[in-house]
């Protein structure tokens with residue numbers, strides 16, 4: 540750009556120094572305004588996102604009927620026509636292609652319908668405590684995504700605080716069969732990597748050391764001291780086993796520590812292993828209340844909490860057995876799995892083993908009966 544404006548009087552024109560000062564001032568102002576502008580933009584974005592969430596929640600809450608709009612039905616029919624047109628243009632495509640394309644075209648409309656139907660169900664649930672039926676305070680709304688057979692469904696559910704139970708509750712989740720466990724118990728054999736994993740994935744879970752692994756450590760010492768299968772080994776280990784079952788881990792550790800100096804060096808090492816094992820796992824060695832609850836059930840004198848407690852496992856045998864059964868199916872010679880393939884077959888295998896195949900294919904039972 541060429542400056543053509545004639546110069547005014549020298550007094551009116553700012554000096555070079557003044558121009559520099561002005562430039563510095565402008566730069567400072569710009570520097571001051573930039574973070575403010577950014578903050579302003581961020582605030583706007585947050586407010587916009589919150590408004591969009593509130594609008595989605597309000598729309599979901601007002602849903603009273605699960606159906607497809609006329610435009611959606613038309614779009615779906617158009618989609619089917621387009622898919623079939625492609626197939627008709629390729630005579631080499633067979634019935635399998637037709638089935639596949641129709642199945643794909645119907646999936647999305649079914650996902651919409653499932654999402655809306657589940658939302659209607661959720662909206663019909665009273666926002667009260669599903670356990671004590673008491674009122675829920677501080678009620679709010681939160682979205683949750685469920686991975687259904689038609690794809691991801693987003694549901695908005697009300698939730699609130701039950702002062703009587705001292706818990707937050709999502710009543711619609713209970714009604715829809717999406718409730719989450721009140722208590723998560725994690726049983727393991729004491730390997731450190733498992734506790735680390737538990738801490739990472741299930742930080743709120745109660746941890747319990749497998750009782751039989753704990754007992755094995757005592758038996759190993761008994762066999763080493765008195766010989767395998769001897770009455771002396773049995774006599775030595777019996778009171779310690781009882782102490783383990785009575786949650787007296789500290790007493791067991793003390794007995795082993797007392798024994799240690801009286802042993803030869805090689806045996807001392809063998810006693811040190813269970814001492815460290817019990818010291819490390821002591822907070823996880825709580826068996827007494829479960830075992831007492833079981834005894835009360837056998838004697839027919841159990842209270843309701845004891846009846847529930849009696850079902851809590853103290854050993855990981857059931858889990859290890861389940862792993863063994865799956866391994867028989869999934870670790871056969873030459874088998875390799877992709878994650879989706881493995882997960883899909885794992886689901887089928889579980890339904891099959893639990894005798895719930897008819898839930899997946901309701902016609903299977905009736906046709907089996909006919910045959």
Ligand SMILES: [Zn+2]
Pocket residue numbers: 668669670671672673701702703704705
């Ligand atoms: Zn309650």
